[in-house]
Amino acid sequence: MVPVGRLDDIVPLSGRCVKTAGGEIGVFRTADNRVFAIENRCPHKGGPLSEGIVHGTSVTCPLHNMVISLSSGAIEGPEEGGVKTIPCEVREGVIFLGLPAQKAA
Amino acid sequence: MDKKRLVVIGNGMAPGRVLERLFEAAPDLYDVTIFNAEPRVNYDRIMLSPVLSGEKTYDDIIIHDETWYADREITLHRGKRVDEIDREQKRVVAADGTAAEYDTLLIATGSNPFVIPVPGHDLPGVVTYRDLEDVEAMIAAAKPGGRRAVVIGGGLLGLEAAAGLAARGMAVTVVHLADTLMERQLDPAAGYLLEKEVASRGITILTKANTEKILGDEHVTAVALKDGTTVLADLVVMAVGIRPAAALAKAAGLDVGRGIIVDDGLRTSDPSIFAVGECVEHRGACYGLVAPLYEMASVIADQLAGGNREYAGSVTSTKLKVTGIDLFSAGDFAEGDDREDIVLRDAALGVYKRVVLSENRVKGVVLYGDTADGAWYFQMLKDGTDVTELRDTLIFGQQYSGGAQLDPTAAVAALPADAEICGCNGICKSRIVDAIGEKSLKTIADVRTHTKASASCGSCTGLVEQLLTLTLGDAYNPLAVEPMCGCTNLGHDDVRRLIKVKGLKTIPAVMQELEWSTANGCAKCRPALNYYLVCDWPDEYADDYQSRFINERAHANIQKDGTYSVVPRMWGGQTSSKELRAIADVVDKYDIPTVKVTGGQRIDMLGIQKEDLPAVWADLGKAGFVSGHAYAKGLRTVKTCVGTDWCRFGTQDSTGLGVRIEKFMWGSWTPAKVKMGVSGCPRNCAEATCKDVGVVCVDSGYEIHYAGAAGLDIKGTEVLCIVKTEDEALETIVALVQMYREQGRYLERIYKWARRIGYDEVKRQIADDPARRKYYFDRFVFSQRFAQVDPWAERVEARENPAALPQQHAEYRPLADLSIREAAE
Numbered sequence: 001m002v003p004v005g006r007l008d009d010i011v012p013l014s015g016r017c018v019k020t021a022g023g024e025i026g027v028f029r030t031a032d033n034r035v036f037a038i039e040n041r042c043p044h045k046g047g048p049l050s051e052g053i054v055h056g057t058s059v060t061c062p063l064h065n066m067v068i069s070l071s072s073g074a075i076e077g078p079e080e081g082g083v084k085t086i087p088c089e090v091r092e093g094v095i096f097l098g099l100p101a102q103k104a105a
Numbered sequence: 106m107d108k109k110r111l112v113v114i115g116n117g118m119a120p121g122r123v124l125e126r127l128f129e130a131a132p133d134l135y136d137v138t139i140f141n142a143e144p145r146v147n148y149d150r151i152m153l154s155p156v157l158s159g160e161k162t163y164d165d166i167i168i169h170d171e172t173w174y175a176d177r178e179i180t181l182h183r184g185k186r187v188d189e190i191d192r193e194q195k196r197v198v199a200a201d202g203t204a205a206e207y208d209t210l211l212i213a214t215g216s217n218p219f220v221i222p223v224p225g226h227d228l229p230g231v232v233t234y235r236d237l238e239d240v241e242a243m244i245a246a247a248k249p250g251g252r253r254a255v256v257i258g259g260g261l262l263g264l265e266a267a268a269g270l271a272a273r274g275m276a277v278t279v280v281h282l283a284d285t286l287m288e289r290q291l292d293p294a295a296g297y298l299l300e301k302e303v304a305s306r307g308i309t310i311l312t313k314a315n316t317e318k319i320l321g322d323e324h325v326t327a328v329a330l331k332d333g334t335t336v337l338a339d340l341v342v343m344a345v346g347i348r349p350a351a352a353l354a355k356a357a358g359l360d361v362g363r364g365i366i367v368d369d370g371l372r373t374s375d376p377s378i379f380a381v382g383e384c385v386e387h388r389g390a391c392y393g394l395v396a397p398l399y400e401m402a403s404v405i406a407d408q409l410a411g412g413n414r415e416y417a418g419s420v421t422s423t424k425l426k427v428t429g430i431d432l433f434s435a436g437d438f439a440e441g442d443d444r445e446d447i448v449l450r451d452a453a454l455g456v457y458k459r460v461v462l463s464e465n466r467v468k469g470v471v472l473y474g475d476t477a478d479g480a481w482y483f484q485m486l487k488d489g490t491d492v493t494e495l496r497d498t499l500i501f502g503q504q505y506s507g508g509a510q511l512d513p514t515a516a517v518a519a520l521p522a523d524a525e526i527c528g529c530n531g532i533c534k535s536r537i538v539d540a541i542g543e544k545s546l547k548t549i550a551d552v553r554t555h556t557k558a559s560a561s562c563g564s565c566t567g568l569v570e571q572l573l574t575l576t577l578g579d580a581y582n583p584l585a586v587e588p589m590c591g592c593t594n595l596g597h598d599d600v601r602r603l604i605k606v607k608g609l610k611t612i613p614a615v616m617q618e619l620e621w622s623t624a625n626g627c628a629k630c631r632p633a634l635n636y637y638l639v640c641d642w643p644d645e646y647a648d649d650y651q652s653r654f655i656n657e658r659a660h661a662n663i664q665k666d667g668t669y670s671v672v673p674r675m676w677g678g679q680t681s682s683k684e685l686r687a688i689a690d691v692v693d694k695y696d697i698p699t700v701k702v703t704g705g706q707r708i709d710m711l712g713i714q715k716e717d718l719p720a721v722w723a724d725l726g727k728a729g730f731v732s733g734h735a736y737a738k739g740l741r742t743v744k745t746c747v748g749t750d751w752c753r754f755g756t757q758d759s760t761g762l763g764v765r766i767e768k769f770m771w772g773s774w775t776p777a778k779v780k781m782g783v784s785g786c787p788r789n790c791a792e793a794t795c796k797d798v799g800v801v802c803v804d805s806g807y808e809i810h811y812a813g814a815a816g817l818d819i820k821g822t823e824v825l826c827i828v829k830t831e832d833e834a835l836e837t838i839v840a841l842v843q844m845y846r847e848q849g850r851y852l853e854r855i856y857k858w859a860r861r862i863g864y865d866e867v868k869r870q871i872a873d874d875p876a877r878r879k880y881y882f883d884r885f886v887f888s889q890r891f892a893q894v895d896p897w898a899e900r901v902e903a904r905e906n907p908a909a910l911p912q913q914h915a916e917y918r919p920l921a922d923l924s925i926r927e928a929a930e
Contacts, residue, residue, distance in 0.1 A: 004921040011912060013625060013651040016920035027920055031625045048667045051655040053628040060628030062655040062663055067628070099923070 001089065001096035007035065008093065015050035015059060020099060025086055026050035027095060028070050030057055036070035037086035037097050043068075043075060049083070108136045111409065112197055112205050114187045114353070115213035116141035118150055119382030119398040121168055122531070123211065126406030128177055134410060137179045138205045140197065143236060144184035146170060150236070151395050151529060157240050157269030180205075190357035192375055209377055209409065212354055212365060216347035216383035216393065221257065225319030231341045234266045246340040247273035254278070255328045255338040257316055259286040261425060263344035264299075267308050270342070278309040278336050280316060280328060290423045290434040294450075295457050295473045302430055302455070311336070347393050349384045364391045369415040371405050379405050387418060394421050399531030422483050422528065424476070431472075433479035436461070436486050438469035449500045458500055465493045478502035480568065481516065484524045517571040526572070527558040527565045537569060541576045549573070590629035592621045597850035601637055610642050612649055626652075633851035636738065639774050640846050643888035650912075656736035659916065660896045661718055669718060670711040672735035673725050674771065677745045677763035677783075678706030687728030691721055705742030705780060707733055718917055719904040722897040731771075731895040738852070739774045740781075740842075743767040744792065748785030748802065757802035759785035762831055766838060772893040773885070776849030776858070779842065794822045797855040798838055803827070807834040809872075811841055812856040812864070820856055823864050826872035840881035841871050847884075 004018050004027065015028040017040050024040035026049045036057065040050050047063030057070045067076040074082035087098030113120045116139050124137060147169040155161040174181050185199040196206040218233035220226050232242045243266070246252065252275055256267045259281030267277045279286075285296030286303070300310050315331040319341055327337045349364030360366040360374040364386030367373055371387070373380050382398045385391065392398060397419035407414040422435035438461045449458040456474035460467060460482060466489050470482040481503040485492060492499055503516040520526075522535035540546060540556045552558055552569055559569045573581040588594050595603070600619065609615045612634050616626060626634070631652035638646040650658050661669035675684070688708055692700055698712040713721055722732075734741060743766050746752065748759030763783040782793035783800040792815075793799030799810035799822050806829040810822035825841065828834050844867065849858040859867055870877045900917070903910035 002923065004923070009915060009920055011651060016915070018920050019922040019924045021924045024919075045665065046667075048663075051659070051663065051667075053631060053652065053654070055625050055627045055631065056623060058627075063665065065628060095920075 001087070002099050003094050004097050005095050006093050007033070007090050007095060010035070010095075013054045015052065015054060017048065017050040018097065024048070024050070025097065026059070027088070027097070028054055028059060030054065030070070035088055035090050035095055037088040038068070038070060038073050039083035039086070041083065042066055043081040043083055044079075109134060109208040110206060111135040111137045111209050111211065112207035113137065113139045113211045113213060114190075114197060115139075115215055115382070115384075116143065116147050116181070117213060117215050117382060118147065118168065118395060119215075119402050120211060120213035121147035122399050122402035123213075123381055123405050123409070124177070124179070125169075126403055127409050130406060130412075131410040132177075135209075137177070138207075139174075139179060139181045140185050140187045140199055140203075140205075141181065141183050142186040143238075145237070146174070146181070148237065149529075153234075153237070153240050154265035154269055156237075157243060157266065158272040159269075160272075163237060187353065190353060190378075192357055192378075195377070207377075209379065211405065212373070212378060212380040212384060213382045214350040214353055214384045217350050218343065219346040219348050220343050221316060221345055223316055223318050225321060225325065226343070228319055228321045228325045228341075229323065230321065230325035230339060231319060231343065234262050234342055234344045235347075243270060243340065243342065244273065247275045252276070252339040253337050254340040254342065255280055255336050256342045256344055257328070258344035258346070259283070259310065259312070260289065260344065260346070261287060261423060263342070264303060264425065266342050266344050267303070268306065270340075271306055271308050275340070276307075276309075278311060278338075279303070280314045280330065280336065281310065281312050282315055284312055286310065286312070287423075287425075287434075290471075291432070291473075292438050292459060292471055294448075294459070295432070295434070295471045298455060298457055298473050299425075299430070299432060347383060349386065349391050351384055351386075354380065354384070362386045362389075369417065370408055370413075371401055371416055372408075379408070381405050387416065390418060392419060392421065394423065396525070396528050396531055397421055403531070420483075420487050422479065424479075424528065431474055431476045433472040433476040434470065435479070435483045436467070436469035438471060444468065447496075447500045460500060462492065462496075465491050465496070467492060477567070480520075480524065480526070480565070484520060488521075514571045514575050517568055518575055526568050527556075529565075530557040532556050532558040534572065537572050538576050541573060546573075547577070547581065589633060590627055592616075592623040592626050592630050593619060595619060597633065597853075600634070601641075601848075601850075604637055604641055610638065610645055611647075612638065612652060628654075636774060636776065636851050640888070643891045657738070659715065659718065660732055660736060660900065661713070661715075662736045664711060666712075667715075668712045669715055670709050670735075671713055671718070671721055671725075672703065672707050672709045672733040673730035674733040674767075675707050676767050677743055677760050679745075679760060679764065680708075684728055684730065687725060687730065691724050694724065695721055703735070703742075705735075706744045707735065707742060709735070716917055716919075719900050723901040723904065726898055726901055730897075732897045734771065737774065738777050739772070740767070740770045740779050742780055744780070744782040744796075746783070746785045746790035748783075752785055754788060755785035755802070756804050757785060757807065757831075759783045759791065759800070759802050762800060762802075762807075762834065763791075765831070766835060769835060770839065770842065770885075770889075772895075773842070773846070773889060774892065775842065775846050777852050777854045779855065781838075795819070796822065798841065800834060800838070806830070809834060809837050809841075811867075812859040814854065814856045818856070823859065825868060836878060836882050837871060839885050840878040841867070843881040843885040843888075844870060846888075847881075 010016050010029040012029055012031050015026045018025045025037050026040035027037045029035050040048055042049055042061040044066045045063055047061040049059050049061055051062045052059040058067050060067050069076055073085040089096050149166040149168050152166040185203055187197045188200050189198045196204050198204045218235045232239050254270045254275045254277045256263045256279045259279050267279050271277045285293045286299050304310055317329045317331045320327040325338055325341050327335050329335050351361045351365045354365040355361040365373055365380040365384050366386050367380050371379050381401050383393055400419050401416055404414045404416040425432040443463050445462045447460045459471045461469035467486040472479055520534050524534045526532055526534050537556055537558050544555050546552050559566045589597055607618055609618055615634050635649050635652040655663050661671050695717050697710045701709045703709050743763040745760045745763030749755040779797045781798045782791040782796040784791040784793040785802050793801050794810055795813040795815040801808040806827055808827050809825040811825055813822035814820040845855050845858055900913050903913035907914040
């Protein structure tokens with residue numbers, strides 16, 4: 001697991017992005033201070049999900065209002081598809097992501 | 106042709122309705138004279154309860170005002186009680202000697218409240234509940250708050266009186282003879298739920314309570330019951346029932362039983378005398394509810410106009426007009442061998458529904474807590490519909506019956522033309538549908554004005570809206586009733602109203618108080634709520650950035666590839682070499698791929714990385730640029746032509762006015778974007794007549810335009826007014842926008858808002874009412890004190906001093922950049 005920042009760096013009900021060699025990851029904090037990480041690319045047209053409005057455990061994509069579940073990465077609603085989720089945890093206020101490339105390092 | 110003389114004794118709702126229908130059908134047939142024992146015009150007696158509780162005033166419940174009588178040349182004798190009918194001479198004489206001769210007489214003397222003849226019943230402080238005088242007496246008694254009232258009678262009227270007095274602050278006890286409340290209309294189970302609800306409002310209920318006497322010397326002090334209980338009272342309301350007022354008819358020698366006996370044509374035993382309303386006995390039945398009286402009224406109006414319609418008696422239904430209690434009952438629900446019951450209870454929701462069937466036909470229905478299907482059951486009851494096919498799902502209501510779809514209008518579509526929609530005013534479906542078509546009605550308010558449907562108690566508003574939807578299709582704006590989003594049942598207007606009424610000043614407070622069904626809303630409601638709170642509490646509300654769309658959060662426009670575009674403000678569309686040079690330098694420095702001139706006379710730089718935004722703004726800021734708000738639901742641009750400065754046709758300084766408007770209004774948030782234009786002459790080079798707000802300068806002054814559109818819809822503007830000076834033009838435009846800010850629904854452009862509330866209304870408030878205009882203007886000015894902060898400068902500052910503004914700083918940076926490290930490894 002790789003530390004990417006502190007919980008306090010993300011305002012509740014918002015997201016921020018983490019750049020990696022394998023593409024961007026959106027890291028989100030809910031109103032009840034849970035943290036989720038998902039691929040930062042909307043399955044619809046590639047919108048940056050970390051810029052969307054966070055509500056409950058979902059985020060609405062800023063480009064065309066697709067709603068994505070933060071916990072499963074799936075599109076909410078009738079459409080099929082979704083994004084990958086990334087293992088994520090908070091220890092003593094620090095956010096860690098489970099990144100394959102880092103495990104190897 | 107000489108008009109025939111129609112004399113009416115009584116001026117309540119029933120004769121009022123007779124005359125209304127008669128003048129519609131045959132306006133020139135009769136000279137009408139009315140004798141009214143009460144000193145006033147016709148008012149809506151069934152709305153006395155809201156007057157008592159303070160929810161309405163007398164003015165609100167007037168059915169026919171002075172003009173109505175004047176327009177029809179009706180002679181109205183007020184405060185004159187007729188005490189003799191001379192059938193030989195065909196004339197009536199009032200107590201003060203006023204007389205009138207008739208060709209046809211209509212008796213509508215109504216009913217008298219029944220007073221139990223117990224000792225003390227005539228003490229001061231004992232009132233009945235029948236007319237406005239009674240209500241005024243009750244309100245007066247309640248005035249020094251906290252006094253005690255006893256209501257004798259736990260029926261419909263008694264409970265409404267009790268609720269009204271409790272709302273006025275009195276401690277109320279209801280004394281009721283039977284085991285459960287409203288036992289004539291409700292079964293014991295519904296009676297129990299009702300008792301629980303009424304008791305929860307602080308009203309004490311005593312059932313099986315028989316009044317022995319009313320105590321007091323000069324004024325009532327208490328009520329003594331037969332079981333020995335004494336209840337203290339400063340006011341006693343007798344609401345134990347009514348008796349037809351038939352004494353006058355009896356004295357005139359007409360046939361009278363319990364009431365004045367009439368045939369199916371509603372004629373009394375004297376063929377030139379009709380009777381209508383609560384004073385009537387028809388086929389052995391007397392009625393005290395408004396719907397049957399209105400049915401009788403239609404028949405009489407038809408007979409008077411030369412028709413031959415007949416009255417066959419009424420099946421009645423009951424609704425309780427106490428705010429917050431939903432209760433409906435109709436028909437007969439006594440148990441019996443041939444009766445079958447279908448019952449649905451939901452204790453948590455406080456819902457009880459019972460439908461009584463006999464031979465697969467609805468005989469009775471009691472609904473408590475959810476009365477939406479009352480009209481449906483009632484129609485089947487009246488029609489004697491065979492419900493064999495529906496039985497399995499009957500109790501779940503119309504939407505679930507017969508595998509029907511969940512489209513709520515389907516239920517209304519299925520109702521027959523003569524189905525009653527508005528029980529208070531006796532308006533059937535076809536009458537509403539016809540009126541919508543013939544008179545081009547567009548809104549609930551229109552329907553109320555033209556048909557009176559839903560104008561009284563309002564419980565049929567939903568049905569009327571569905572009829573509007575059915576009849577008009579897309580032309581009826583369903584937003585009027587549509588919830589804001591899936592998180593609430595409330596529409597935008599209700600939410601806006603409640604935010605103000607309840608003084609809600611944060612998004613969590615709104616969601617808590619208005620019972621949002623989700624923890625923190627959704628991407629639809631949160632931006633709307635954030636706007637409403639910014640607009641309503643400009644000095645107190647702390648803007649919630651997490652409830653704004655990315656463009657308003659980042660102060661730039663997101664593009665399809667996740668980059669942003671930046672549009673600096675160019676006041677009135679004017680720029681300079683210094684500004685253009687600064688833009689050129691920024692474009693080179695940050696390698697901006699596209700530069701484009703916009704439709705609003707601005708320069709757009711596209712394809713900027715998010716992380717570069719604060720630096721771009723820092724450079725632009727040095728040249729004097731501020732944010733152009735090209736991303737905002739707010740004031741965008743004021744487009745101008747060159748006006749008198751250069752143009753040989755210009756009539757006024759259009760550029761100057763445009764700059765002035767823009768400098769005054771920049772930074773303000775609005776329900777949807779606002780684009781303006783100022784043209785220096787009617788050639789209109791600034792295209793002001795398709796803008797949200799536009800000005801067309803003319804020699805004599807400034808034409809103020811608004812409600813144009815040139816996007817999804819194309820629409821020319823409406824002219825609001827012409828003003829003489831620039832100052833007046835500014836004040837008018839600012840007031841107009843403030844009115845829109847306070848009333849518009851989120852994302853509703855000015856042209857849609859104006860069409861919804863009416864151009865006349867906008868004109869009335871902004872152009873014709875200087876005080877109102879000033880009020881809006883001042884509120885806008887106040888709001889601007891908190892809005893005119895350049896967001897770009899703030900973020901440039903955050904870049905230079907991240908510790909002071911961490912959030913603004915963090916917004917533009919990734920949480921972490923692991924790509925470089927990974928690449929290095």
